Amino acid sequence: MSLLMSLFLVQAAFAGDAEQGEKVAKKCFACHAFAADAPPKAGPNLFGIIGRKTASVEGYAYSNAMQAWGEEGHIWTAEEIDAFIEAPKTVLPGNKMTFAGLKKPEERADLLAYLATLGE
Template structure:
């Protein structure tokens, strides 16, 4: 069954020329284009890392962020607002991440994230799709 799903995804990706298609990520729908998201993520690299050797910088490591509890990366000092959200059990769903990425300071007053946000909905969806490609160890798993 999984093999058929993977084959269908590969066919869909080929037929759409890499365009965005809805995918499930732990039961959450991801609709952006991961390849385009990698390009948009270049803005984020000054503060965040993804991949196998990722480390906390000014911002936390983003491996496995989609579906993870807010403010849950070890050894990272989050703002009080994000820490409280994490303690309350809030999760980085695609919807929550999109709201945060649109206007971080409006989403989490007092956030330490200096980035003003991504105005375009498509850019937010694409970055989320890109981030969803990284497992917790940065290995491309989920």
């Protein structure tokens, strides 16, 4: 899927603001990188996450739960990222993410719009 198509689908589904999403992403910067070819931090690089196979960032040691999801062929969609970042431990028990989640739907929509701008 092209970056333009991904951006359109995310914005249509969530009506987020990418500029605001970049600000929301600052909550994630301690653990995640957002630039192409940046090494993983405490969490995997999120550049190009929409449409990417789960647990596929080279050099990152995923939890067993996340690895199993990837092995099943799970692909990160905007809708699934939205659910995951709202309640990571509920959506995938056993994952390593310690962040409690973004509870405000508008923050998640903005973050997804920003993530949609990060791709090849």
